[in-house]
Structure formats: C-alpha cells, structure tokens
Amino acid sequence: MTAPDERKLTDMLRDVGLRPTRQRLALAGLLFAHGDRHVTAEELHREAAETGLSVSLATVYNTLNQFSDAGLLRQVITDGARTFYDTNTRDHYHFYAEEDGRLIDIPADQIDLGRLPPPPDGARLAGVDVIIRLRKAGA
Amino acid sequence: MTAPDERKLTDMLRDVGLRPTRQRLALAGLLFAHGDRHVTAEELHREAAETGLSVSLATVYNTLNQFSDAGLLRQVITDGARTFYDTNTRDHYHFYAEEDGRLIDIPADQIDLGRLPPPPDGARLAGVDVIIRLRKAGA
DNA sequence: ATTTGTGCAAATCGTTTGCATCTGA
DNA sequence: TCAGATGCAAACGATTTGCACAAAT
Numbered sequence: 001m002t003a004p005d006e007r008k009l010t011d012m013l014r015d016v017g018l019r020p021t022r023q024r025l026a027l028a029g030l031l032f033a034h035g036d037r038h039v040t041a042e043e044l045h046r047e048a049a050e051t052g053l054s055v056s057l058a059t060v061y062n063t064l065n066q067f068s069d070a071g072l073l074r075q076v077i078t079d080g081a082r083t084f085y086d087t088n089t090r091d092h093y094h095f096y097a098e099e100d101g102r103l104i105d106i107p108a109d110q111i112d113l114g115r116l117p118p119p120p121d122g123a124r125l126a127g128v129d130v131i132i133r134l135r136k137a138g139a
Numbered sequence: 140m141t142a143p144d145e146r147k148l149t150d151m152l153r154d155v156g157l158r159p160t161r162q163r164l165a166l167a168g169l170l171f172a173h174g175d176r177h178v179t180a181e182e183l184h185r186e187a188a189e190t191g192l193s194v195s196l197a198t199v200y201n202t203l204n205q206f207s208d209a210g211l212l213r214q215v216i217t218d219g220a221r222t223f224y225d226t227n228t229r230d231h232y233h234f235y236a237e238e239d240g241r242l243i244d245i246p247a248d249q250i251d252l253g254r255l256p257p258p259p260d261g262a263r264l265a266g267v268d269v270i271i272r273l274r275k276a277g278a
Numbered sequence: 279a280t281t282t283g284t285g286c287a288a289a290t291c292g293t294t295t296g297c298a299t300c301t302g303a
Numbered sequence: 304t305c306a307g308a309t310g311c312a313a314a315c316g317a318t319t320t321g322c323a324c325a326a327a328t
Contacts, residue, residue: 220316
C-alpha cells in the first residue's frame with residue numbers, strides 16, 4: 001500500500017527480466033505507487049507527460065504489454081473500444097460502468113463461482129473473466 | 140430449430156421496428172436459420188457473398204448492430220480484436236479458445252453465479268458476462 | 279412522396295511495427 | 304561493446320460515417 005521506492009521498482013523489473021530503464025521505472029512508479037489502478041495506455045501517457053516524463057505513446061503501449069506478459073499487470077477487456085491494464089493481478093472480477101467507462105474491482109470472495117464446467121477436450125483453463133455491466137439506475 | 144421461412148423473418152424484423160429489406164432478410168436468414176451461431180461481421184459478409192448475396196461490409200456491420208440494438212443478437216467481446224455476434228440471446232456464458240478464436244456456449248445452468256455483489260450507488264445491473272479462457276492443454 | 283436503407287470510399291480510433299538512434303549492463 | 308530500448312511516423316485492422324443513390328411504406 002505504501003509507495004514503492006525506486007530500488008523496489010528496479011528489483012521488480014529485474015525479477016521479471018526487464019531492464020530498469022528510465023521510462024519503465026517512471027511508468028512503473030505511476031502504476032504501482034498508489035494502490036490498485038485501472039489505466040488505459042492513453043491515460044498513462046497523459047499522466048506521464050503531466051509529471052514531466054516524455055515517453056512516446058508507442059513506448060507506453062509496449063511497456064504495458066511487456067508488464068502484462070511479465071505478470072505485473074492484467075489486461076481487462078470491456079467493450080472492445082479500449083484495453084484496460086489492471087495493477088491488481090490477484091483473482092478478482094469487475095463492474096463496468098458503460099456510460100463513463102469506469103472499471104471497479106470486485107474481490108474474488110464476493111462472487112461464488114462454484115461448479116465451473118470442465119474445459120472441453122484438450123484444453124486447459126487459462127482464466128475466468130467476469131464483467132458485470134452497469135447502466136444508470138433510471139429507466 | 141427449423142429454418143424460419145421468409146414470412147417469419149419478415150415478422151421478426153417488423154416486430155422490432157426494422158424494415159424487412161432484401162439484405163436484412165437474407166442476413167437474418169443466414170443468422171437464424173441454423174440454430175445458435177457466433178459470427179463476426181467478416182464471416183457473415185463472406186458467407187453472404189458465397190450464397191450469392193452482394194452486401195457491402197458496411198451494411199453487414201450496420202445490420203448486425205441494428206439487430207443487436209433490437210435484441211435479436213448479443214455482442215460478445217473476447218480479446219478486443221473482434222466482436223462476435225451471438226444469435227443466442229438467452230442468459231448464458233462462454234468458453235473462448237484463444238488460439239483458434241472459437242467461442243463455445245455455456246448454458247446458464249452450468250455456472251452457478253450465486254451471490255452477486257449489489258450494483259454500486261445509482262447503477263443498475265445491465266448484464267453479466269462470463270468468459271472462460273482456454274489454452275491448449277500442453278505446458 | 280417521404281422516409282429509411284444501402285453501397286462505396288474515406289475517415290476514425292486504438293494499437294502495432296519498422297527502423298534509425300540511444301542507452302544501460 | 305552491444306543487446307536491448309526508445310521514438311517517431313507509418314502501417315494496420317476492425318469498425319464507423321458521409322453522402323449520393325435506391326428501395327420500402
């Protein structure tokens with residue numbers, strides 16, 4: 001919960017085999033310094049710019065994808081219009097508020113997914129995504 | 140389960156407020172004639188061409204979206220790369236085989252979603268998507 | 279006659295890639 | 304030194320849109 005210092009971030013990156021470059025450290029700082037977050041590439045890019053770091057959007061995308069491949073982030077697909085990157089890699093689910101495009105974590109223990117059907121034939125289970133879509137209460 | 144005839148399709152479209160045009164009838168025929176299906180716009184477009192109907196891809200997209208808005212179809216998002224349109228609008232869930240991009244229905248009664256968390260504040264539940272991701276069994 | 283749909287091509291939007299240039303180990 | 308990273312711009316693929324023409328009520 002407390003902001004990881006530069007040293008910790010460096011180690012985190014080394015641990016997953018990524019070089020702790022200036023931009024990766026800075027982006028990791030933005031991502032992991034303040035508890036769980038859901039960011040899009042655009043958002044992180046803007047945020048980086050605001051804190052004085054100049055990174056190209058392409059590098060933000062590359063970095064987010066590298067972090068995801070390394071298991072530091074998890075991608076969340078909602079409506080296909082954009083990809084969210086979730087710093088919470090534990091087992092959990094999501095509310096998705098369609099109008100404002102907001103994503104809200106649902107801890108795993110709040111949904112009881114008993115009795116999943118077995119994976120077909122030669123397939124193994126790679127993950128379970130649960131998205132609860134929300135609309136405004138009216139109508 | 141039996142192929143709906145032209146008359147039934149016409150009524151179906153009228154019922155949801157869509158004019159039964161030639162292309163809409165033809166696409167509806169492809170979609171609803173053979174039980175539950177998951178199609179992408181590209182697939183349906185190709186299929187239409189194969190059966191001798193010339194429709195533009197834009198019209199296929201427009202039609203699929205109109206059908207979805209009208210409740211005749213349901214969109215399924217898997218990896219953000221493409222949108223599937225599901226002719227099964229009943230409550231149910233999906234397996235998604237990542238390697239071959241195949242979608243498999245899971246009947247609602249095969250997953251027990253007891254105890255959903257209540258929607259936050261002024262939001263109402265608009266839908267629940269469950270996607271079980273599959274990989275090849277090896278590794 | 280009037281409204282609604284269609285086709286086409288161009289536009290959009292998020293995301294990825296190629297390549298020349300930097301940078302960390 | 305030198306593999307690996309970065310930046311930029313161009314490429315991309317799925318989807319949407321603008322507009323002139325055609326078809327349905």
